[in-house]
Amino acid sequence: MRRAIIAGTGSYVPEYRMTNDDLAKIVETSDEWIASRTGITERRISTGENTSDLAYEAARRTLQIANIDATEIDLIICATITPDSFMPSVACIVQERLGAKQAAAFDLTAACSGLIYGMACASSFIETGMFQNILVIGAETLSKTLDWTDRSTCVLFGDGAGAVVLSASDSCNGISAIHLLSDGSKQDYLCLPALPLINPMIQEIENQPQVITMKGQEVFKFAVRSIAVHINTVLEKAKVSEEDIKYIVTHQANCRIIEQASKSTKIPIEKFYMNLDRFGNTSAASIGIALDEMVQRGLLTSGDKLILVGFGGGMTSGAILVEWK
Protein backbone atom coordinates (compact mmCIF):
# COMPACT_ATOMS: atom_id res chain seq x y z
CA MET A 1 0.00 0.00 0.00
CA ARG A 2 1.30 3.45 -0.92
CA ARG A 3 1.77 5.59 2.19
CA ALA A 4 3.44 8.84 3.24
CA ILE A 5 6.51 8.49 5.44
CA ILE A 6 8.36 11.28 7.22
CA ALA A 7 11.61 11.35 5.22
CA GLY A 8 13.19 14.23 7.15
CA THR A 9 12.63 17.02 9.66
CA GLY A 10 14.15 20.46 10.16
CA SER A 11 13.66 23.57 12.23
CA TYR A 12 14.93 27.08 12.70
CA VAL A 13 14.36 29.72 15.38
CA PRO A 14 15.62 33.31 15.61
CA GLU A 15 18.75 33.76 17.69
CA TYR A 16 17.37 36.27 20.21
CA ARG A 17 16.15 34.65 23.45
CA MET A 18 13.61 36.72 25.39
CA THR A 19 13.42 35.45 28.98
CA ASN A 20 10.51 35.92 31.37
CA ASP A 21 12.65 38.47 33.24
CA ASP A 22 13.12 40.41 29.98
CA LEU A 23 9.32 40.47 29.57
CA ALA A 24 8.86 41.69 33.14
CA LYS A 25 10.72 44.85 32.07
CA ILE A 26 8.05 45.51 29.39
CA VAL A 27 4.76 44.48 31.11
CA GLU A 28 3.67 43.89 34.70
CA THR A 29 4.45 40.20 35.03
CA SER A 30 7.02 37.91 36.63
CA ASP A 31 9.05 34.81 35.87
CA GLU A 32 7.17 33.08 38.71
CA TRP A 33 3.70 33.84 37.22
CA ILE A 34 4.60 32.85 33.65
CA ALA A 35 6.56 29.70 34.57
CA SER A 36 3.98 28.41 37.06
CA ARG A 37 0.93 29.09 34.80
CA THR A 38 2.43 28.03 31.48
CA GLY A 39 5.80 26.26 31.92
CA ILE A 40 7.44 28.80 29.59
CA THR A 41 10.79 30.26 30.66
CA GLU A 42 11.96 31.88 27.41
CA ARG A 43 10.98 32.28 23.75
CA ARG A 44 12.80 33.28 20.55
CA ILE A 45 11.81 36.63 19.07
CA SER A 46 12.68 37.87 15.59
CA THR A 47 15.01 40.85 15.37
CA GLY A 48 14.33 41.30 11.65
CA GLU A 49 13.65 37.93 10.04
CA ASN A 50 10.14 37.51 8.64
CA THR A 51 8.11 34.29 8.41
CA SER A 52 9.52 33.36 4.98
CA ASP A 53 13.09 33.67 6.30
CA LEU A 54 12.37 31.24 9.14
CA ALA A 55 10.41 28.93 6.81
CA TYR A 56 13.20 28.89 4.22
CA GLU A 57 15.89 27.98 6.74
CA ALA A 58 13.77 25.18 8.30
CA ALA A 59 12.96 23.88 4.80
CA ARG A 60 16.59 23.97 3.66
CA ARG A 61 17.69 21.96 6.71
CA THR A 62 14.86 19.45 6.19
CA LEU A 63 15.87 18.71 2.60
CA GLN A 64 19.48 18.31 3.71
CA ILE A 65 18.51 15.77 6.41
CA ALA A 66 16.19 13.91 4.00
CA ASN A 67 18.90 13.98 1.32
CA ILE A 68 16.34 15.17 -1.23
CA ASP A 69 17.20 17.77 -3.86
CA ALA A 70 14.87 20.79 -4.04
CA THR A 71 14.05 19.92 -7.66
CA GLU A 72 12.53 16.60 -6.47
CA ILE A 73 9.87 18.40 -4.40
CA ASP A 74 6.42 18.33 -6.02
CA LEU A 75 4.52 20.54 -3.57
CA ILE A 76 5.30 23.01 -0.77
CA ILE A 77 2.62 23.71 1.85
CA CYS A 78 3.33 26.42 4.40
CA ALA A 79 1.01 26.55 7.41
CA THR A 80 1.03 30.03 8.90
CA ILE A 81 -1.20 32.73 10.38
CA THR A 82 1.60 35.30 10.09
CA PRO A 83 2.59 35.38 6.39
CA ASP A 84 4.90 38.13 5.10
CA SER A 85 2.07 39.04 2.69
CA PHE A 86 -1.25 37.59 1.44
CA MET A 87 0.44 37.35 -1.93
CA PRO A 88 2.93 36.13 -2.69
CA SER A 89 2.42 33.25 -0.27
CA VAL A 90 5.24 32.22 2.04
CA ALA A 91 5.28 28.86 0.22
CA CYS A 92 5.97 30.60 -3.13
CA ILE A 93 8.77 32.71 -1.62
CA VAL A 94 10.35 29.54 -0.18
CA GLN A 95 9.85 27.69 -3.50
CA GLU A 96 11.89 30.35 -5.29
CA ARG A 97 14.64 30.52 -2.64
CA LEU A 98 15.06 26.74 -2.51
CA GLY A 99 15.10 26.43 -6.30
CA ALA A 100 12.24 23.92 -6.11
CA LYS A 101 11.47 24.46 -9.79
CA GLN A 102 8.98 21.58 -10.16
CA ALA A 103 6.93 22.40 -7.06
CA ALA A 104 3.42 23.76 -6.67
CA ALA A 105 3.13 25.93 -3.55
CA PHE A 106 0.42 27.33 -1.29
CA ASP A 107 -0.15 28.61 2.25
CA LEU A 108 -2.69 27.06 4.58
CA THR A 109 -4.39 28.66 7.58
CA ALA A 110 -5.42 26.43 10.47
CA ALA A 111 -3.66 28.32 13.30
CA CYS A 112 -1.87 26.03 15.76
CA SER A 113 -3.24 22.91 14.00
CA GLY A 114 -1.62 24.09 10.75
CA LEU A 115 1.18 21.53 10.52
CA ILE A 116 -1.26 18.66 11.16
CA TYR A 117 -3.67 19.99 8.49
CA GLY A 118 -0.74 20.42 6.10
CA MET A 119 0.56 16.91 6.72
CA ALA A 120 -2.96 15.52 6.26
CA CYS A 121 -3.25 17.24 2.84
CA ALA A 122 0.22 16.06 1.86
CA SER A 123 -0.48 12.49 2.95
CA SER A 124 -3.65 12.41 0.83
CA PHE A 125 -1.86 13.80 -2.25
CA ILE A 126 0.79 11.10 -1.83
CA GLU A 127 -1.69 8.23 -1.27
CA THR A 128 -3.59 9.13 -4.44
CA GLY A 129 -0.32 8.94 -6.40
CA MET A 130 -0.46 12.57 -7.45
CA PHE A 131 2.81 13.56 -5.76
CA GLN A 132 5.97 11.81 -4.54
CA ASN A 133 7.71 14.33 -2.22
CA ILE A 134 5.96 17.13 -0.32
CA LEU A 135 7.53 19.71 1.95
CA VAL A 136 5.23 20.80 4.79
CA ILE A 137 6.35 23.82 6.81
CA GLY A 138 4.85 25.47 9.88
CA ALA A 139 6.31 28.96 10.29
CA GLU A 140 5.34 31.96 12.39
CA THR A 141 6.52 35.38 13.47
CA LEU A 142 3.82 35.79 16.10
CA SER A 143 5.80 38.64 17.68
CA LYS A 144 4.42 41.00 15.00
CA THR A 145 0.82 40.13 15.98
CA LEU A 146 1.11 40.66 19.73
CA ASP A 147 -0.18 43.51 21.83
CA TRP A 148 3.02 43.98 23.85
CA THR A 149 1.03 45.88 26.51
CA ASP A 150 -1.35 42.91 27.10
CA ARG A 151 0.32 40.63 29.66
CA SER A 152 -2.40 37.99 29.26
CA THR A 153 -1.21 37.17 25.70
CA CYS A 154 2.26 38.60 24.98
CA VAL A 155 3.98 36.26 27.46
CA LEU A 156 2.71 33.12 25.72
CA PHE A 157 4.08 33.24 22.19
CA GLY A 158 7.36 32.93 20.27
CA ASP A 159 8.71 32.90 16.70
CA GLY A 160 10.07 29.91 14.77
CA ALA A 161 9.64 27.34 12.02
CA GLY A 162 9.51 23.55 11.82
CA ALA A 163 9.21 21.39 8.72
CA VAL A 164 8.86 17.81 7.52
CA VAL A 165 9.24 16.27 4.11
CA LEU A 166 6.74 13.51 3.37
CA SER A 167 7.65 10.96 0.71
CA ALA A 168 5.79 8.08 -0.91
CA SER A 169 6.70 4.60 0.28
CA ASP A 170 5.37 1.11 -0.36
CA SER A 171 6.37 -0.05 3.12
CA CYS A 172 3.63 -0.49 5.71
CA ASN A 173 4.98 2.19 8.08
CA GLY A 174 4.42 5.94 7.78
CA ILE A 175 1.14 7.76 8.38
CA SER A 176 -1.58 5.24 9.23
CA ALA A 177 -4.38 7.38 10.71
CA ILE A 178 -5.53 10.99 10.45
CA HIS A 179 -8.40 12.78 12.19
CA LEU A 180 -9.29 16.45 11.62
CA LEU A 181 -12.06 18.56 13.16
CA SER A 182 -13.14 22.19 13.32
CA ASP A 183 -15.69 24.10 15.41
CA GLY A 184 -16.49 27.55 14.03
CA SER A 185 -19.03 28.13 16.82
CA LYS A 186 -16.00 28.80 19.07
CA GLN A 187 -14.39 31.27 16.64
CA ASP A 188 -14.23 34.03 19.26
CA TYR A 189 -11.90 32.01 21.55
CA LEU A 190 -8.82 33.09 19.56
CA CYS A 191 -8.85 35.98 17.08
CA LEU A 192 -6.38 37.78 14.83
CA PRO A 193 -8.14 40.17 12.42
CA ALA A 194 -6.92 40.61 8.84
CA LEU A 195 -7.31 43.80 6.79
CA PRO A 196 -10.33 45.94 7.78
CA LEU A 197 -13.15 46.23 5.22
CA ILE A 198 -12.58 49.69 3.77
CA ASN A 199 -13.85 50.81 0.35
CA PRO A 200 -15.68 53.81 -1.16
CA MET A 201 -19.08 52.09 -0.58
CA ILE A 202 -18.63 51.81 3.17
CA GLN A 203 -19.47 54.79 5.37
CA GLU A 204 -18.76 53.47 8.84
CA ILE A 205 -15.39 51.88 9.31
CA GLU A 206 -14.97 49.47 12.17
CA ASN A 207 -11.28 49.33 13.02
CA GLN A 208 -10.17 46.35 15.05
CA PRO A 209 -6.57 46.26 16.25
CA GLN A 210 -4.60 43.62 14.32
CA VAL A 211 -3.41 41.74 17.40
CA ILE A 212 -4.13 38.35 18.93
CA THR A 213 -6.94 38.23 21.51
CA MET A 214 -7.82 35.13 23.48
CA LYS A 215 -10.33 33.65 25.92
CA GLY A 216 -7.65 31.78 27.86
CA GLN A 217 -9.77 29.54 30.06
CA GLU A 218 -12.07 28.52 27.19
CA VAL A 219 -9.03 27.69 25.05
CA PHE A 220 -7.61 25.64 27.92
CA LYS A 221 -10.75 23.46 28.20
CA PHE A 222 -11.04 23.09 24.41
CA ALA A 223 -7.40 22.01 24.16
CA VAL A 224 -7.59 19.35 26.89
CA ARG A 225 -10.82 17.90 25.42
CA SER A 226 -9.42 17.93 21.88
CA ILE A 227 -6.19 16.14 22.78
CA ALA A 228 -8.15 13.29 24.40
CA VAL A 229 -10.68 12.97 21.55
CA HIS A 230 -8.02 12.94 18.84
CA ILE A 231 -5.68 10.49 20.58
CA ASN A 232 -8.53 8.00 21.10
CA THR A 233 -9.79 8.42 17.53
CA VAL A 234 -6.46 7.83 15.77
CA LEU A 235 -5.71 4.86 18.05
CA GLU A 236 -9.06 3.34 17.05
CA LYS A 237 -8.60 4.14 13.35
CA ALA A 238 -5.11 2.60 13.26
CA LYS A 239 -6.17 -0.32 15.52
CA VAL A 240 -3.25 0.41 17.82
CA SER A 241 -3.26 0.43 21.61
CA GLU A 242 -1.94 3.27 23.75
CA GLU A 243 0.82 1.02 25.11
CA ASP A 244 2.26 0.76 21.57
CA ILE A 245 2.74 4.53 21.32
CA LYS A 246 6.23 5.76 22.20
CA TYR A 247 5.61 9.51 22.16
CA ILE A 248 2.77 11.99 21.86
CA VAL A 249 3.79 15.35 20.42
CA THR A 250 1.05 17.89 20.98
CA HIS A 251 1.01 21.54 19.96
CA GLN A 252 3.29 23.22 22.52
CA ALA A 253 0.95 25.81 24.08
CA ASN A 254 1.16 25.29 27.80
CA CYS A 255 2.49 22.53 30.08
CA ARG A 256 -0.66 22.63 32.23
CA ILE A 257 -2.79 21.77 29.18
CA ILE A 258 -0.54 18.80 28.44
CA GLU A 259 -0.46 17.66 32.09
CA GLN A 260 -4.26 17.83 32.26
CA ALA A 261 -4.55 15.88 28.98
CA SER A 262 -2.22 13.22 30.42
CA LYS A 263 -4.49 12.91 33.47
CA SER A 264 -7.72 12.75 31.48
CA THR A 265 -6.37 10.14 29.00
CA LYS A 266 -4.47 8.24 31.75
CA ILE A 267 -1.44 8.22 29.44
CA PRO A 268 1.80 8.74 31.44
CA ILE A 269 3.11 12.30 31.19
CA GLU A 270 6.56 10.89 30.21
CA LYS A 271 5.10 9.98 26.81
CA PHE A 272 4.21 13.63 26.09
CA TYR A 273 7.24 15.40 24.60
CA MET A 274 7.60 19.02 25.74
CA ASN A 275 9.98 21.80 24.74
CA LEU A 276 7.67 24.79 25.21
CA ASP A 277 9.77 25.92 28.19
CA ARG A 278 12.41 27.18 25.71
CA PHE A 279 10.27 28.28 22.74
CA GLY A 280 6.84 29.30 24.09
CA ASN A 281 3.85 28.82 21.82
CA THR A 282 4.99 29.04 18.19
CA SER A 283 1.57 28.12 16.74
CA ALA A 284 1.88 26.17 13.43
CA ALA A 285 5.63 25.77 13.98
CA SER A 286 5.56 24.09 17.39
CA ILE A 287 5.02 20.42 16.48
CA GLY A 288 7.68 20.57 13.74
CA ILE A 289 10.21 22.20 16.07
CA ALA A 290 9.54 19.57 18.75
CA LEU A 291 9.74 16.67 16.28
CA ASP A 292 13.04 17.93 14.85
CA GLU A 293 14.48 18.33 18.34
CA MET A 294 13.51 14.71 19.13
CA VAL A 295 15.30 13.56 15.96
CA GLN A 296 18.40 15.58 16.82
CA ARG A 297 18.41 14.11 20.33
CA GLY A 298 18.25 10.58 18.87
CA LEU A 299 14.95 9.77 20.60
CA LEU A 300 13.29 8.14 17.58
CA THR A 301 14.15 4.80 16.01
CA SER A 302 12.62 2.89 13.14
CA GLY A 303 9.29 1.33 14.09
CA ASP A 304 8.44 3.81 16.86
CA LYS A 305 4.81 4.90 16.78
CA LEU A 306 4.00 8.55 17.48
CA ILE A 307 0.83 10.60 17.71
CA LEU A 308 1.03 14.26 16.68
CA VAL A 309 -1.86 16.42 17.97
CA GLY A 310 -2.71 20.02 17.06
CA PHE A 311 -5.37 22.40 18.41
CA GLY A 312 -5.84 26.08 17.76
CA GLY A 313 -7.81 29.08 16.57
CA GLY A 314 -10.87 28.56 14.41
CA MET A 315 -11.25 26.42 16.45
CA THR A 316 -9.37 23.68 14.63
CA SER A 317 -7.86 20.42 15.84
CA GLY A 318 -6.36 17.26 14.43
CA ALA A 319 -4.06 14.30 14.95
CA ILE A 320 -1.85 11.97 12.96
CA LEU A 321 -0.58 8.54 13.95
CA VAL A 322 2.74 7.80 12.29
CA GLU A 323 5.26 4.98 12.44
CA TRP A 324 8.83 6.24 12.21
CA LYS A 325 10.58 5.16 9.03
Ligand code: ACO
Ligand atom coordinates in the same frame (compact mmCIF):
# COMPACT_ATOMS: atom_id res chain seq x y z
N1 ACO B 1 1.53 38.07 34.60
C1 ACO B 1 0.97 38.31 35.79
N2 ACO B 1 -0.37 38.26 36.00
C2 ACO B 1 -1.13 37.95 34.94
C3 ACO B 1 -0.62 37.69 33.66
C4 ACO B 1 0.79 37.77 33.52
N3 ACO B 1 1.40 37.53 32.35
N4 ACO B 1 -1.63 37.42 32.82
C5 ACO B 1 -2.76 37.50 33.54
N5 ACO B 1 -2.47 37.84 34.83
C6 ACO B 1 -3.37 38.02 35.93
C7 ACO B 1 -4.76 38.45 35.48
O1 ACO B 1 -4.81 39.85 35.30
C8 ACO B 1 -5.59 37.98 36.65
O2 ACO B 1 -5.45 38.92 37.69
P1 ACO B 1 -6.73 39.29 38.62
O3 ACO B 1 -7.11 37.99 39.28
O4 ACO B 1 -6.17 40.33 39.53
O5 ACO B 1 -7.77 39.78 37.67
C9 ACO B 1 -4.89 36.71 37.12
O6 ACO B 1 -3.57 36.76 36.57
C10 ACO B 1 -5.56 35.45 36.62
O7 ACO B 1 -5.87 35.61 35.24
P2 ACO B 1 -6.53 34.45 34.41
O8 ACO B 1 -6.66 34.89 32.98
O9 ACO B 1 -7.75 33.98 35.13
O10 ACO B 1 -5.39 33.37 34.51
P3 ACO B 1 -5.47 31.84 34.25
O11 ACO B 1 -5.24 31.11 35.49
O12 ACO B 1 -6.67 31.47 33.42
O13 ACO B 1 -4.20 31.64 33.35
C11 ACO B 1 -3.61 31.32 31.05
C12 ACO B 1 -4.11 32.30 32.10
C13 ACO B 1 -2.22 30.86 31.43
C14 ACO B 1 -3.57 32.02 29.70
C15 ACO B 1 -4.58 30.13 31.03
O14 ACO B 1 -5.91 30.55 30.85
C16 ACO B 1 -4.25 29.18 29.97
O15 ACO B 1 -3.30 28.43 30.07
N6 ACO B 1 -5.05 29.14 28.89
C17 ACO B 1 -4.76 28.36 27.75
C18 ACO B 1 -4.57 29.30 26.65
C19 ACO B 1 -3.29 29.12 25.91
O16 ACO B 1 -2.37 28.39 26.25
N7 ACO B 1 -3.26 29.82 24.86
C20 ACO B 1 -2.16 29.77 23.99
C21 ACO B 1 -2.61 30.17 22.65
S1 ACO B 1 -3.87 29.21 22.10
C22 ACO B 1 -3.33 27.93 21.31
O17 ACO B 1 -2.18 27.74 21.15
C23 ACO B 1 -4.33 27.02 20.80
